[in-house]
Amino acid sequence: MTLAEFVASAIPPVEGRHAAARALLDTIGVMLAGASESAAASVQQVVAQESSGLQCSVLGTRLRTSATNAALANGTAGHAHDYDDMCFVSLAHPSAPLVAAGLAIAELSGATGRALLEAYVVGFEIEARLGRAMNPRHYQRGWHCTSTLGTIGAAAAASRLLGFDAAVSVHALSIAASEASGLKENFGTMVKPFHAGLAARNGVLAALLAQAGLTASGSAIEGPQGFLAAMDSESSALLPFIADLGGRWEILDSGITVKLYPSCAATHPALDALLDLKYRDGFDAADVDRIDIGVDAITPTVLLHEHPSTGLEGKFSMPFCAAAAVVDGHVGLATFAADRLADPIVAGMRERVAMHVDPTLDAGAPPLTQARVQVTLKDGRVLGAVANGARGYPDRPATSEQLAAKFLSCAGVALPETRAREALAALQCIDGAADVRTVIDLCGSGGAT
Known part of the structure; x- marks a missing residue:
């Protein structure tokens, strides 16, 4: 199964959707906490000036903007405190870009909660398989995987939500491969959280461009001058790492690490x-x-x-x-x-x-x-x-109570307590939401502008 075929046809297991729902809850919480941070505020200032479309929400604020700009702003906020989750296979913070991209496309299209969670799982799987193929060499070389691998994961999630077949998904993933970047030298600056926003924005843009008919090389990831080769992948071949796509699920096997400290x-x-x-x-x-x-x-x-x-x-x-x-x-x-x-x-x-x-x-x-x-x-x-390891790792997962407490602590930075609790309750039932926009609305009307 190719990456594009997986995007189009994968059927994530129920347990995978449950893991994605926990990640969504945790990530929206840290997005709300990060919405007032300097890096997020800088991005919000730019997207407010460039907002020609008003379809999508910037969480924790009253801003509405385009899908790409919402993904940029929310992805940056999600990583602003470095409190968002981790994956030690991709060596990335997977959820800030995946959730930001998924929310933007879900809000644009009126997707169901289940569709959003399945898109998250698809993006997570592709990102993790790229991580297995490329790391640790790619990471040690100086690439920030949240931004590099995250761009392709975000494009996969957006493509899934937009209902692409394998032919269109190839173009979206290949466009994303040319967009991907992010340097570890910027760790400890506002550019690091901006990397997560860029990954989300570029993933959404890649999918929308593919939908509009922009084509790309089908070998942009594995070709001799493609993503793996140019970005110093540990392995030059991806096939050994994707042969069991759809049969084995990284989200269940390697899992997601919830951060219980807002530090690296x-x-x-x-x-x-x-x-x-x-x-x-x-x-x-x-x-x-x-x-x-x-x-x-x-x-x-x-x-x-x-x-x-x-x-x-x-x-x-x-x-x-x-x-x-x-x-x-x-x-x-x-x-x-x-x-x-x-x-x-x-x-x-x-x-x-x-x-x-x-x-x-x-x-x-x-x-x-x-x-x-x-x-x-x-x-x-x-x-x-x-x-x-540490508390919050897959073998010592955060409890539901710890996740809820972390969410309320983070959401309280941007939302009144009553609204934060309403958002928590809605996110805990996201798999059954008929339209994700009803959940997003609870998170998008804070005090910031």
């Missing part, structure tokens, strides 16, 4: 271990002489900021995240506000945190998923823990 996923195993030690042994910042955190070889290519000067840089700083966890006992949205970044106690603790590559960690484990934490206390005690 590479910080999460260490944060889990450090917080567990803190609660078990009862130490605080004044008791700590130093903290040493061992990580895999890829983590330092992501956590670039030893001395962060902004909240966005703080999300990509192991010393800052670890220091905040020790000082505050938690890591949340408020952790990355300017006052916490400048707090002298947090700053002092940060200088006592060191990150290094630990060669004894399991080389066969997925990147960014392990940490060895050692806390040396001033009284001479040495506390240690090894983390393999």
Whole structure:
């Protein structure tokens, strides 16, 4: 089965739709929380100026705009806090682009909730298969998979919602392959969340262009000068990784990692271990002489900021995240506000945190998923823990209660509490929605403009 045939004819399992519904709930929550962030506000300012069509909603605001601009704005907001979910096969944040693109096309077409969830699954599967073929080489080379693989996943989801057959889907995916980009050097800046918006926007645009008759090479992904070759794929062949499309489902096998801290996923195993030690042994910042955190070889290519000067840089700083966890006992949205970044106690603790590559960690484990934490206390005690994964990972999934609490916390940034609870209830039943626009309407009328 080709990628295009899968887009057109795949029948996602019920369990896959359930996983997609959880991802949709979580992602719309972080979109609402991110709608007032600087990166999202910048995009909203541009789309407000360019809004010739008013079909689609920018969540958490009163803005209505075109499908492509809505996807751009919502995708950026969804990744603005780095609180959106992860997949350790694609090494991407899959849901911000997939949900943003899916919502735009669903609102444009009046799709059902089931159709939206099936489109999400189709996009997720294609993105994950590309990840299996291309990573870790593609990611290590400097490409941001949320944007590169996410563009093709978003195009697949949009194509599915628009009802394309395999012939038209080929063109949409191939157009998306020429649009895809995103550089890891921009991690810790507003451009990183913008990457998710670009992936969503470009995926929607690719599908709409294919619908309008724009054609592209059928070998744009696997050809000798195609996506895999140009973007330094680990494998030059895609077929071994897609042979069982429709028979095995990545969304069920590899799963989705829900983030319970609004920081880079590479910080999460260490944060889990450090917080567990803190609660078990009862130490605080004044008791700590130093903290040493061992990580895999890829983590330092992501956590670039030893001395962060902004909240966005703080999300990509192991010393800052670890220091905040020790000082505050938690890591949340408020952790990355300017006052916490400048707090002298947090700053002092940060200088006592060191990150290094630990060669004894399991080389066969997925990147960014392990940490060895050692806390040396001033009284001479040495506390240690090894983390393999973190809470929220597929083998330790977030509970329904945790997802609901996270959604309400995030949605409360943009919506009144009553409206946030109405949106939560509607999203929990999204599979049965006759028209997704009734759910989107609950999320699109916040206080921002």
